[in-house]
Amino acid sequence: MIKDYFKLPWREIRRRKLRSVLTLIGIFIGIAAIVSLITLGQGLENAITQQFQSLGNDKLLIYAKGNPFNAGLSNGAITITEDDLEVVRDTPGVSIAAGMIYTTAGIEFNDNVRYAFVSGIPTDEEERKLVGESQSYHVMDGRFIEDGDKYKVVLGNEYSKEIFMGKIVETSDKVLINNQEFKVVGILEKIGSPPDDQSAMIPLEAYQEIFNSGNEIGLIIAQTEVGEDSSKIAKEVEKELREYRDVDEGEEDFTVETPEQLMESFSSILNIIQAVLIGITGISLLVGGVGIMNTMYTAVLQRTREIGIMKALGARNSHIMWLFLIESGLYGLGGGLLGIIVGIGFAKITEKLFEIAIGPSFLSIEIDISLILGTLIFSFIVGSLSGIAPAWQASKLKPVDSLRYE
């Protein structure tokens, strides 16, 4: 029986091709925008999750209270020092802890100055490894900072391009940072984000000296002992630091975070952005729905006589209502189908473009079946809802009047 209720609307849609195509365009743009936004958003989240997973669950990040995105950036107001690092190191359950700090500074080479992030990192092998892991650095050319290094620098991938400094920077070249000469010992692999790829890494000792930052460090990275629950250790560290810094619980001027927590705060921000964007896109879907409504009102007018015929042949109001609702639903469904194809296509192209421009793993697009099914159902509902008023009007037509309609 249901088949019959689809046959007539389907024939009608095919009969008036131009109108149907125009109606579909109205709805598919909205759907395509929503699908691509959701897919891209998920892709971004996937990529972030992967990055955090590579960091590992056994690490803790400790930094001065404030914006987690600037963790480790020296901000002058509240400071974390090497003394805090000692406290963290001494906390039971922590196997190693390392401190690092960064700031922006001019980097001079070939008479060009670039302002970029300069980080001070530990020279001790284990601590350096911990920092390197947490920041996903991989050396492309030369070597990383080593024990005993002082005025040595490891540069981001951008420095290996001629366009950045006017000349390719190579290992054993010299660069000036804050008027201090540093010897380049290594160039990193491309990370994917321009600030990282333009950054410079120098030994912590040299950093403290040239920036005159005393024993300040911006970020402490701690690794918990094997088998320990990192969130439990995080509580311990928090307690120890509270005692040392003499602050009450709830009034900490520092944050101890597990990568999981950090990831959660990232994704919650991402979700908010996504929700806002989808809300805006929803407006275009509304416009598409109005388009369907318009088409359906025209259809009711054009088929008034047919409605009369069907009523004479025994069609009840509900039968007529269903026929028109299904027709408008089919418009929604068709628009949804097109929108999904175009939306996912757009997301895939964006992924490729990012890969070419920035490098892999910035976006990781996956095709989500539940998103596809959900969108199809949603677009069918949008179509049907738009058709309610016209279908109602059609069903209420009097058979005598509609039969007379020319």
Added chain:
Amino acid sequence: MKKKSDNQKSKNHKTKDNTIIELKDVWKTYKLGTLSLDVLRGINIKIKKGEFVAIVGPSGSGKSTLMNQVGVLDIPTKGQVLLDGHDISKYSESELAQIRGKKIGFIFQQFNLIQTLTALENVILPTIFQNVEEETRTKRAKKLLINVGLSDRMNHKPSELSGGQQQRVAISRALINDPEIILADEPTGNLDSSSGEQIMNELSELHSKEGKTIILVTHDNELIHYADRVIHVKDGQVLKEISKKKNV
């Protein structure tokens, strides 16, 4: 309660004189702004089961409005229309639709086929609203189309059929739910004389062979010889009734 008593009454009624449709003092008034127009003015008609009745009148006589009452497409302003003894004004719109679908087969001057459907699908259409099983209805529809000589035209759209063929599709469609009454409104109005004659012969056969009640609404005096009884309508009233045969 009221319906039930009507029902009771009708049963007695039916056994007495076999009336299938009865119009009792039917008035239909159209209001156009402040103007009101009485299109039907106290019509009284009784049609018996198995009768072939022609309702004849010039245009503007009110016969189309009358047909709408007989076909339960509309409800009178005043008076009663009894179908099988039931007052149709007591029914909801949906119930009336159900009754039309089951009891009355319509044949229109304009054929009124659905343009997007094939001949076969058009014939099947009324069964969809009655929830008839697919296999049964397809078989029935094919048989009806074969009967009217359209076996090779079943999958053609109305636009690919001649007027006579379209009207034969419409007759098949009118018969698909096996109704007791066939209501034909100027069925030959859009046809050439030979196609028209063919259609009239088919209606006659439905009457004589299958015992269907045929109600023919026309302005064409040439057609009235097919009917047992002719009801002349003018100015919204029954002018005269002429019966050809005594026994029905």
